[in-house]
Amino acid sequence: MLFWTLFVFVGSFIFSYQQNFPYFFFLLNFLVHIPVFVMFTYWVVYFLVPHYLLHRKYWQFLIALSFSASLAALLRILISRYVYYALFIPEVLYPKEWINTDIFFLNLIWILGPAIVFSMFKYYNNWISSQALTNEAERKQLSAELQTLKAQLNPHFLFNTFNNLYVLALQKSDKTPVIISKMSDLFHYVLYECNSVEVPVSKEIKLISDYIQLEELRYSNRLSISFIREVENSEFLIPPMILYPFVENCFKHGCSNDPGSPWIKLLIRVRDNQLDFEAVNSIPSSEGCKKNVSGGIGLANIKRRLELIYPKNHQLEIRNEDCSFFVRLHLEKTEFNA
Numbered sequence: 001m002l003f004w005t006l007f008v009f010v011g012s013f014i015f016s017y018q019q020n021f022p023y024f025f026f027l028l029n030f031l032v033h034i035p036v037f038v039m040f041t042y043w044v045v046y047f048l049v050p051h052y053l054l055h056r057k058y059w060q061f062l063i064a065l066s067f068s069a070s071l072a073a074l075l076r077i078l079i080s081r082y083v084y085y086a087l088f089i090p091e092v093l094y095p096k097e098w099i100n101t102d103i104f105f106l107n108l109i110w111i112l113g114p115a116i117v118f119s120m121f122k123y124y125n126n127w128i129s130s131q132a133l134t135n136e137a138e139r140k141q142l143s144a145e146l147q148t149l150k151a152q153l154n155p156h157f158l159f160n161t162f163n164n165l166y167v168l169a170l171q172k173s174d175k176t177p178v179i180i181s182k183m184s185d186l187f188h189y190v191l192y193e194c195n196s197v198e199v200p201v202s203k204e205i206k207l208i209s210d211y212i213q214l215e216e217l218r219y220s221n222r223l224s225i226s227f228i229r230e231v232e233n234s235e236f237l238i239p240p241m242i243l244y245p246f247v248e249n250c251f252k253h254g255c256s257n258d259p260g261s262p263w264i265k266l267l268i269r270v271r272d273n274q275l276d277f278e279a280v281n282s283i284p285s286s287e288g289c290k291k292n293v294s295g296g297i298g299l300a301n302i303k304r305r306l307e308l309i310y311p312k313n314h315q316l317e318i319r320n321e322d323c324s325f326f327v328r329l330h331l332e333k334t335e336f337n338a
Contacts, residue, residue, distance in 0.1 A: 003121065004037075007034075008034060011026075012026035029080075032079060032080075033076055036072055036075055037115075039072075040068065040115060044065065044068070045115070045118060045119050048061055048068070052064060069108055070108065073110075074104075074107075076107045077099055077103065077107055165180070179217055182213060183214065185210050186210055186211060189206075189207050193240050194240045194241060197239070198237035199238065200234060200235045201233075201268070202234040203240075204240065204241070204242070207241070207244055208243065208268075212225060212227060222260075223261075223262055224261065225263065225265075228266065230267075230269040231268065231269070232270055232271050233271075236275060238275065238331070239309055242309075243268070245299055246299070246302070246327050246329070249279070249325075250264045250325070251264070260284070262282045263282045264281045265280045266278070266279050267279075274330065274332050274333070275329075275331040275333075276330050277329040277330075278326075279326075280324050280327070282324055299318075313331065314329065314330060314331050315330040
């Protein structure tokens, strides 16, 4: 209704201004011919396009469109002659010819014009709607995939932690009660904080600190570890357990296989809307300094989570260098869509 209302009133005004002729007569002209415009436009938009053009039947569409437009142009000429001129225009102003090639093609353009414009608005609106549905489906798919990855991540965390406790229990270590207390804090984070979409970086740092203390009890003085925190904003939000697997990887693939004096260096820096994280661990010389450390399911899941949450706002660098394994993660804060 809005389209046809604008078509009638704006179109008649433009022609009245160009021809320097009373507006009322052009308004009547548009109103008299509006049924032809509407019928032809809807015939094209709701029948020819979906039945032929959208099914890639291009020749059938062109033939049907040409035939329909020709009939509509002829109908417009007849209505102009026997309705508009007969009812509203003095005979002295009648044209010398009612139909010729120029008049036919002029009416053909008049018929096709509004149909083309209407089709553009119609299918652009359909495209916007389909894009919205597609984006919503993608968001739901990404959300489901993230939930699956988190469901895989938490059991992976529990498995490794219980494995550490099992080793100490076999050794009948006096440190076992202390480790159980630390594990209680870790489990609280996994069971409650991991259900949140985002958590303050301070909570992730505490998780890492508790885990490091747990591992230090197992390694005693044999392990050298440095954990630097340069956090200007402790409320900086990140997805839960997005950094922890990198730290766990340092112990699992570095320290646990090193009978000597393993070392780990960690750095977390938060400035403005950016977070930088670095983790470097030694690689046992007995296994070869160029060993390819894959990281297993934990590291693979984190890579996938980063791709889903920060598709264009993260850089992850993983490499072996000088008998060490190096990880660097850079995040730029964006709206979290999971």
